[in-house]
Amino acid sequence: MSTDALVTERRTTDATAPTHTPVADGLAVLGRHLQRIKAAPGVLILTQTMPITMLLFFGYVFGSALAVPGQEYRAFLVPGLLAATAANGVMTGMFQSAQDCHRGVMDRFRTLPMSRSAVPFGQTAADVLTTAVGLVPLMLVGLAVGWRIEGGPAAAVGAFGLLLLFRFATSWVGCWLGLLIRNEEAAGQLxxxxFILPLLSSAYIPTDNLPGWLRTLAEWNPISAVAAAARDLFGNAAPAADAAWPVAHPVAGTLLWSAVLLAVAVPLSVRLYSRGGE
Incomplete structure (x- = not known):
């Protein structure tokens, strides 16, 4: 849906509905983002196929050289890639917000009588929906190369839910950064x-043999908690008892990290959008 069409739609709605709610306005913006993806699917295809490419590359090129105690490397890698994909909400959220700011779309949205939280909410909600669809091919390829869901169905659904919750939180962080940067090219470069964030976590390698300071840094990386939670709930590996608290208690750690990121990024994003980046 084009911006002009959304403007016309909202004005038509305004004539019959005197009040606007964040949910209704957010759903309108969500529809605009889904139409935007449909019109230009190239970016979506690239972002969704990259984790599959990394799975095949890491799994078969590095898999023979990396040893994971008591576990086949590809079974260790798939939950880590799922966590890294969830963390990529920072990149996509930042680029989309900065692109809309750079092209004047945010300024046009701001002229409409709509909730100030609707625009960032619609963007982040659309990102979560597309991510939910995009995680399925990665999981299917993971199953094809030897990864298995060893836990029960309820635990697997819980793992999927945690991944989407963390994606939602990181997408809000990206939205805030994009509104702050307001430049499409700069957002793309940043x-x-x-990409380095998952490398400084337990997404791709165990942290047991890392130097002390680097292990501490990796284990307090939120991506490590998400990866450990996915491995735990999918039944691939138990949490390390001697790890930092978020990794030793990965489900609670993921919930806490997600809550902290949302508590910080949501009000900052809404405030920055309302002020037009000032």
């Missing part, structure tokens, strides 16, 4: 640098 977004590419977020």
């Amino acid at each position: 977004g590419a640098s977020t």
Whole structure:
């Protein structure tokens, strides 16, 4: 849905509905983002196929050289890639917000009589929906290369829910950064640098043999808690008792990290959008 169409739709709605709720307005913006993805699916295809490419590359090129005690490396890698995909909400959220700011879309949204939280909410909700669809092919390829869901169905659903919750939180962080940067090119360059975040976690390698300071840094990386929670709930590996608290209690750690990120990023994003980046 184009911005002009959304403007016309909202004005038509305003004529018959004197009040606007964040949910209703957010759903309108969500529809706009879904139409945007449908019109330009290239970015979605690229972001969703990249984890599969990494799974095949890491799993078969590095898999023979990396040893995970008591576990086959690809079974260790798949939950880590799922966690890294959830963390990529920072990159996509930042680029989308900065692109809309750079092209004047945010300014046009701001002229509409709609809830100030609707625009960032619609963007982040659309990102979660597309991620939910995109995680399925990665999991299917993981099953094809030897990964298995060893836990029960309820635990597996819980793992999937935690991944989407963390994606929602990181997407809000990205939305805030994009509103702060307001430049499409700069956001693309900065977004590419977020690739290093999963490398400084337990997403791809165990942290047991890392130097003390680096292990501490990796285990307090929120991605490590998400990866450990996914491995635990999928039944692939039990949490390490001697790890930092978020990794030793990964489900609680993931919930806490997600709550902290949302508590910080949501009000900052709404405030920055309302002020037009000032």
